[in-house]
Amino acid sequence: MNAIVALCHFCELHGPRTLFCTEVLHAPLPQGAGSGDSPGQGEQAEEEEGGIQMSSRIHSHSPADGASAEASSPGPKKSDMCEGCRSLAVGHPGYISHDKETSIKYVSHQHPNHPQLFSIVRQACVRSLSCEVCPGREGPIFFGDEQHGFVFSHTFFIKDSLARGFQRWYSIIAIMMDRIYLINSWPFLLGKIRGIIDELQGKALKVFEAEQFGCPQRAQRMNTAFTPFLHQRNGNAARSLTSLTSDDNLWACLHTSFAWLLKACGSRLTEKLLEGAPTEDTLVQMEKLADLEEESESWDNTEAEEEKTLVFPEGAEGQEQIKCPTDLSSLSDCGSWQPRKLPVFKSLRHMRQVLGAPSFRMLAWHVLMGNQVIWKSRDIDLVQSAFEVLRTMLPVGCVRIIPYSNQYEEAYRCNFLGLSPQVQIPHHVLSSEFAVIVEVHTVPRSSLYPVGPEDDQSLSKYEFVVTSGSPVSADRVGPTILNKIEAALTNQNLSVDVVDQCLVCLKEEWMNKVKVLFKFTKVDSRPKEDTQKLLSILGASEEDNVKLLKFWMTGLSKTYKSHLMSTVRSPTASESRN
Numbered sequence: 001m002n003a004i005v006a007l008c009h010f011c012e013l014h015g016p017r018t019l020f021c022t023e024v025l026h027a028p029l030p031q032g033a034g035s036g037d038s039p040g041q042g043e044q045a046e047e048e049e050g051g052i053q054m055s056s057r058i059h060s061h062s063p064a065d066g067a068s069a070e071a072s073s074p075g076p077k078k079s080d081m082c083e084g085c086r087s088l089a090v091g092h093p094g095y096i097s098h099d100k101e102t103s104i105k106y107v108s109h110q111h112p113n114h115p116q117l118f119s120i121v122r123q124a125c126v127r128s129l130s131c132e133v134c135p136g137r138e139g140p141i142f143f144g145d146e147q148h149g150f151v152f153s154h155t156f157f158i159k160d161s162l163a164r165g166f167q168r169w170y171s172i173i174a175i176m177m178d179r180i181y182l183i184n185s186w187p188f189l190l191g192k193i194r195g196i197i198d199e200l201q202g203k204a205l206k207v208f209e210a211e212q213f214g215c216p217q218r219a220q221r222m223n224t225a226f227t228p229f230l231h232q233r234n235g236n237a238a239r240s241l242t243s244l245t246s247d248d249n250l251w252a253c254l255h256t257s258f259a260w261l262l263k264a265c266g267s268r269l270t271e272k273l274l275e276g277a278p279t280e281d282t283l284v285q286m287e288k289l290a291d292l293e294e295e296s297e298s299w300d301n302t303e304a305e306e307e308k309t310l311v312f313p314e315g316a317e318g319q320e321q322i323k324c325p326t327d328l329s330s331l332s333d334c335g336s337w338q339p340r341k342l343p344v345f346k347s348l349r350h351m352r353q354v355l356g357a358p359s360f361r362m363l364a365w366h367v368l369m370g371n372q373v374i375w376k377s378r379d380i381d382l383v384q385s386a387f388e389v390l391r392t393m394l395p396v397g398c399v400r401i402i403p404y405s406n407q408y409e410e411a412y413r414c415n416f417l418g419l420s421p422q423v424q425i426p427h428h429v430l431s432s433e434f435a436v437i438v439e440v441h442t443v444p445r446s447s448l449y450p451v452g453p454e455d456d457q458s459l460s461k462y463e464f465v466v467t468s469g470s471p472v473s474a475d476r477v478g479p480t481i482l483n484k485i486e487a488a489l490t491n492q493n494l495s496v497d498v499v500d501q502c503l504v505c506l507k508e509e510w511m512n513k514v515k516v517l518f519k520f521t522k523v524d525s526r527p528k529e530d531t532q533k534l535l536s537i538l539g540a541s542e543e544d545n546v547k548l549l550k551f552w553m554t555g556l557s558k559t560y561k562s563h564l565m566s567t568v569r570s571p572t573a574s575e576s577r578n
Contacts, residue, residue: 012164108259374437
């Protein structure tokens, strides 16, 4: 935590004074903090506590060194200080703790060495012991401004048998420039600083009681003749805190406490990466899961009527019986959909290398446009692996899959359809511009094109023929997202994982455009002229982009649509639109 913690005292002779302060350093030590030390010299004690290594570097200075240090210090001169105003002896370099985890140093002096910091601490000290105090003069308070920093101050009394009123006034202050952080740290600072104060007061109380037991000052003062006020002040005004607590290691202990306070307060509040609103894919998956849970209850009662057994032709690889609900078009995540073996197609890039660039572009164009994609093959695992790869180009809500069937299914039921080679496809589908057919033939290896290094051995015996009633010409611009996908696939500097992340980002980008278009056209019912202007702003005015947006609009979640419609119907929304 970038802050300064200081112990302050109200001296009866010199007013508010800073006794001891600890600051955080992210840079090399300032001049005067351990200056003149060499490794292994002057380090009297080192201890480990909470990952912080503490060094008490006390060494003797010559009178000249002391004079030069006093002249360069921004603090008050020696003549302006008494025993009650001084913590460290002249020539004491202070204390330093090294945090090995963060390479941060915690340095303690009587005053900060930097003139600007000294001014800030000095002003906070004066305000904490004069005007910014709680009722009763003991307790925490917050004050400050943007220029001089914000201060958490806790004032308290220390018992002293020789002081006026038998007590002296102190405060512990924490100064930092971040107001919000300091306010959020209030409960933590209050508890820990209160603990430090209780310990100091407890030590001083023992000394006070011992002195009172040996020589009661109250009765002695009452029996003493009246003396002038100034003479009384000059009598025993200067008593150090070490004398009041009878603790010679007081400043080393305070340094340890202040350093731990700064470290712990900086560690307790951490930044967390918060995910935003759920994506459309997440919402659609949650809705499908809820539908599956509801339908599973009815399947238990009517399993014989609502399920059918798919028997694959003889000679089909991976031959087995798969049970799925009849309405497979609405359950793209059916349990039988998951490939049972290692994927045949490892990625979109792998599929592009196997099919060839022109055939892959045609196939990808139909996938993105929402046209029906039909794969005919005996190898069920190959078909399912192909669908697993191709579906990554679409939002989850736009995917309707029938993994494998012995009869043709209409396009309204599915946009991914796996068929046995014996199935006859209707003529109107073969000639339709809204369908693409991938036929997988088993041919001798010698008649095939050379297999690339990434191809699996299972693909070496297949030939892929991609046909459509509306082939995509090479010079056709196509949807923008298709061009970006192909650019990512052809960039060999991008790994498969990076390409997958690019695909996720592209889908999110275009789903956001779909949301805008849906609200603009379906909810707000804007005219066509305004819609064309919006498409131009979205960068989707081309024909293929418009078709893609309209198809992807069917993939929006019911939650999002109902939220928009309920917002429009609310009275506040109607008033704002009017």
